[in-house]
Amino acid sequence: MSDCMSSRRDLLKAAGAATLLAPGVFLLAAPTPSKARPEDTATDSSVRWGLLVDTNRCDQECTACVTACKEEMGLTGHGRPATDAQYIRKVEIAEPKTGFTRSLPVMCQHCSSPPCVDVCPTGASFKRADGIVLVDRHVCIGCRYCMMACPYKARSFVHETTTDQLPNNPRGKGCVEACTLCAHRVDAGIVPACVEACHSKGRGAMLFGDLLNPEHAITQVVAQHPTSQIRADLKTDPGVRYHGI
Amino acid sequence: MRILAALLIALSLGGLALPVLAGPPDVPKGAGEKCLADAATMRRNHMSMLMHRRDATMHQGVRASTNGLKACLDCHAVNDGAGQPVGIDSDKHFCRVCHDYAAVKVDCFECHASKPAAKKAAEAPAEAEPMAPPEAAQESGAATPPKPEGPK
Amino acid sequence: MAHMPDLVFKELNAKGTAFRVLFVALAGLFLIGLGAAFYMEHSGHWVTGMTNQVVWGMPHVFAVFLIVAASGALNVASISSVFGKSVYKPAAPLSALLALALLAGGLAVLVLDLGRPDRLIVAMTHFNFKSIFAANIILYTGFFAIVLVYLWFMMDRKLKYKSSGPGTFAFIWRLVLTTGTGSIFGFLVAREAYSSAVMAPLFIAMSLAFGTAIFILVLLAVCVIDKRPLGDVLTERLRVLLAVFVATTAYLALVQHVTAAYWAGRVDVVSFILLNGGVYTFLFWGVQMGLGTIFPLALTLVPRLRSHATLAFASVLVVLGGLAQVYVIIIGGQAWPLTLFPGYEVESSFFDGVVQSYSPSFPEILLGIGGFALALLIVAFGMAILRFLPTSLADADIDPHAKKRLLETEEAGEPA
Numbered sequence: 103m104s105d106c107m108s109s110r111r112d113l114l115k116a117a118g119a120a121t122l123l124a125p126g127v128f129l130l131a132a133p134t135p136s137k138a139r140p141e142d143t144a145t146d147s148s149v150r151w152g153l154l155v156d157t158n159r160c161d162q163e164c165t166a167c168v169t170a171c172k173e174e175m176g177l178t179g180h181g182r183p184a185t186d187a188q189y190i191r192k193v194e195i196a197e198p199k200t201g202f203t204r205s206l207p208v209m210c211q212h213c214s215s216p217p218c219v220d221v222c223p224t225g226a227s228f229k230r231a232d233g234i235v236l237v238d239r240h241v242c243i244g245c246r247y248c249m250m251a252c253p254y255k256a257r258s259f260v261h262e263t264t265t266d267q268l269p270n271n272p273r274g275k276g277c278v279e280a281c282t283l284c285a286h287r288v289d290a291g292i293v294p295a296c297v298e299a300c301h302s303k304g305r306g307a308m309l310f311g312d313l314l315n316p317e318h319a320i321t322q323v324v325a326q327h328p329t330s331q332i333r334a335d336l337k338t339d340p341g342v343r344y345h346g347i
Numbered sequence: 348m349r350i351l352a353a354l355l356i357a358l359s360l361g362g363l364a365l366p367v368l369a370g371p372p373d374v375p376k377g378a379g380e381k382c383l384a385d386a387a388t389m390r391r392n393h394m395s396m397l398m399h400r401r402d403a404t405m406h407q408g409v410r411a412s413t414n415g416l417k418a419c420l421d422c423h424a425v426n427d428g429a430g431q432p433v434g435i436d437s438d439k440h441f442c443r444v445c446h447d448y449a450a451v452k453v454d455c456f457e458c459h460a461s462k463p464a465a466k467k468a469a470e471a472p473a474e475a476e477p478m479a480p481p482e483a484a485q486e487s488g489a490a491t492p493p494k495p496e497g498p499k
Numbered sequence: 500m501a502h503m504p505d506l507v508f509k510e511l512n513a514k515g516t517a518f519r520v521l522f523v524a525l526a527g528l529f530l531i532g533l534g535a536a537f538y539m540e541h542s543g544h545w546v547t548g549m550t551n552q553v554v555w556g557m558p559h560v561f562a563v564f565l566i567v568a569a570s571g572a573l574n575v576a577s578i579s580s581v582f583g584k585s586v587y588k589p590a591a592p593l594s595a596l597l598a599l600a601l602l603a604g605g606l607a608v609l610v611l612d613l614g615r616p617d618r619l620i621v622a623m624t625h626f627n628f629k630s631i632f633a634a635n636i637i638l639y640t641g642f643f644a645i646v647l648v649y650l651w652f653m654m655d656r657k658l659k660y661k662s663s664g665p666g667t668f669a670f671i672w673r674l675v676l677t678t679g680t681g682s683i684f685g686f687l688v689a690r691e692a693y694s695s696a697v698m699a700p701l702f703i704a705m706s707l708a709f710g711t712a713i714f715i716l717v718l719l720a721v722c723v724i725d726k727r728p729l730g731d732v733l734t735e736r737l738r739v740l741l742a743v744f745v746a747t748t749a750y751l752a753l754v755q756h757v758t759a760a761y762w763a764g765r766v767d768v769v770s771f772i773l774l775n776g777g778v779y780t781f782l783f784w785g786v787q788m789g790l791g792t793i794f795p796l797a798l799t800l801v802p803r804l805r806s807h808a809t810l811a812f813a814s815v816l817v818v819l820g821g822l823a824q825v826y827v828i829i830i831g832g833q834a835w836p837l838t839l840f841p842g843y844e845v846e847s848s849f850f851d852g853v854v855q856s857y858s859p860s861f862p863e864i865l866l867g868i869g870g871f872a873l874a875l876l877i878v879a880f881g882m883a884i885l886r887f888l889p890t891s892l893a894d895a896d897i898d899p900h901a902k903k904r905l906l907e908t909e910e911a912g913e914p915a
Binding site (some may be wrong): 188250 | 542543544551552554600613614615616618619620632633636686687689838839843844845846847849850870
């Protein structure tokens with residue numbers, strides 16, 4: 103187990119920066135390394151985890167990220183789409199006048215000024231020092247004000263008693279939940295499940311890394327290519343950026 | 348008044364007698380060599396240890412593997428007849444054996460898994476070489492914005 | 500100022516049949532509401548009409564209505580203590596009791612709908628002061644405390660001549676409280692139907708209208724049930740007040756939509772509510788504006804229609820219109836999808852870009868009605884054990900000028 107873990111971590115460290123394959127396309131290559139952090143230390147604000155999605159590369163037919171997320175987080179669902187939780191979803195966008203279309207994953211945008219954290223009465227919604235926005239479900243009272251406030255429709259409410267949760271993602275009836283940017287994996291030096299799946303099963307359209315670390319591919323790509331944020335007008339400063347829209 | 352007193356005595360006797368008759372619980376042995384502290388300390392303080400650990404993990408991402416709920420379950424899981432660990436729905440579950448006896452209800456397992464993580468046999472690491480996009484070669488037209496040199 | 504006539508305040512006759520039937524009925528409705536809440540909590544919210552799209556449903560409609568009405572119900576007391584209108588003074592303690600009761604009813608509904616109502620203590624011990632919700636928790640508990648002190652001043656023989664101080668404080672507090680309730684919605688920047696500064700004054704106007712309507716209904720009901728004389732001096736004034744508040748609410752509701760419609764990005768959501776929103780359009784024009792505004796305005800303003808019966812009817816309509824208004828604000832606002840990608844048509848498995856559907860479930864409605872019942876139960880219980888209302892609200896008893904006029908006519912009549 104530990105062998106497997108450390109070999110994976112080495113592998114991720116080895117995987118490097120984005121490379122230019124052809125003009126206009128950069129390969130969002132390989133899960134980037136997490137900053138190695140000893141197990142018993144706290145996160146700090148010297149890192150800001152972020153995601154970059156290359157919508158030019160994201161395939162409309164592909165839902166590898168969504169499937170991987172459900173598997174990683176133990177989101178089994180009850181066949182009730184209106185109340186079943188979704189941490190990440192594929193959104194198809196089309197501009198009616200021009201016919202321009204793109205397909206892209208939307209999840210918690212891990213804002214640096216998260217509206218959900220502002221409105222939460224108990225402080226259950228919070229932002230970790232490294233920029234990951236989480237719900238402390240020991241303190242969440244299930245008022246759903248964060249769901250009203252989130253501009254990205256990123257959060258779900260657990261509408262029923264849950265059983266057989268995975269150890270990595272405790273979740274239960276009556277609390278609000280969302281994408282954790284796979285904090286449990288990131289803390290262990292592994293990229294989020296969606297990013298891993300995007301590279302192993304999809305077209306490698308997602309890039310994960312530390313937006314403050316100039317050595318990380320994501321930082322370099324963001325510095326040199328146009329990227330956008332969803333609802334940038336709200337100035338929530340998301341940690342998730344998109345290229346190609 | 349007398350009836351009330353009799354009722355109270357009966358109730359308190361009943362309340363005391365039942366667990367006493369059943370005797371102290373037979374606490375299952377853990378798997379490891381020794382626990383984080385001696386049994387008396389663990390019995391008295393496990394909840395505050397877990398609580399402290401809980402907030403550190405949740406808010407600061409401290410995930411030392413030795414003293415969290417997962418670690419408790421790893422050592423103390425009780426197996427059923429078929430050799431599979433039992434969940435909180437079984438009265439043989441390590442937590443329940445004591446908590447049922449002490450009549451202390453905890454809601455940890457409404458959210459947390461009550462069994463150790465299933466060992467994944469084939470946990471192969473992700474593909475080493477990044478996948479090249481199929482359209483990489485031809486996607487240089489006007490559809491994509493012109494881009495400067497790729498990052499190194 | 501004319502000397503106030505001596506009034507005898509008395510408890511309700513709790514042994515009367517009408518009172519007992521009403522009390523049992525209210526208790527029953529409250530218990531049914533509790534049962535509904537237990538059912539929803541036990542099964543999880545999937546048994547309700549609420550979803551990940553429409554996260555606040557019928558319980559919130561009732562809760563917001565009751566909480567908003569609570570601060571408005573205090574209005575009668577404010578007019579007597581703050582604005583010195585002595586005619587309202589005999590009814591002031593009841594108005595404060597009703598304010599407390601309505602707030603308790605509304606908060607009960609809100610709390611019982613939480614995903615984890617068992618963690619209420621968490622909400623009371625963990626505060627995020629940037630949250631308008633947390634601010635409201637402080638405003639609500641503060642309201643209870645302040646109105647209780649105010650009530651004590653009004654009902655204590657020695658203190659009652661000093662009640663204008665606490666009364667003024669309570670009045671200011673209630674304005675802030677309703678501003679806070681309106682801001683729950685007004686501060687939601689991402690939701691096109693909500694984010695607006697008009698929300699705060701709109702909610703204040705709504706509170707005045709709904710609170711006055713409920714106060715009128717309770718006053719009329721108490722006087723009928725307990726056979727207490729009720730003259731026209733007080734009800735005439737309440738009638739005019741109700742009309743003014745209802746008109747103000749309708750005006751601000753229109754301002755809310757007109758200002759939003761001026762903004763290109765919000766034309767769609769405004770036309771959704773006002774023109775093509777199906778049930779929301781019907782509720783806005785048919786119930787909120789028609790049944791809840793125009794009709795009661797006619798009932799209260801046409802001189803020929805003046806009577807206690809029409810006033811009661813108008814008040815019922817204002818309550819119905821108010822519930823419709825809150826429904827349109829809360830549910831209609833959520834039915835309109837969030838705009839993540841302006842200028843694009845969007846589609847996903849998570850209901851992006853489509854108008855969300857919501858059908859209220861029975862348990863939600865029963866919980867809301869239970870909140871109403873709890874509020875009225877508190878009023879009934881309070882009035883049965885303490886002296887909140889004088890035995891007579893006849894004109895001659897509460898209005899010094901009416902008494903004087905009456906004496907003059909009697910004197911003038913004697914020689915003849």
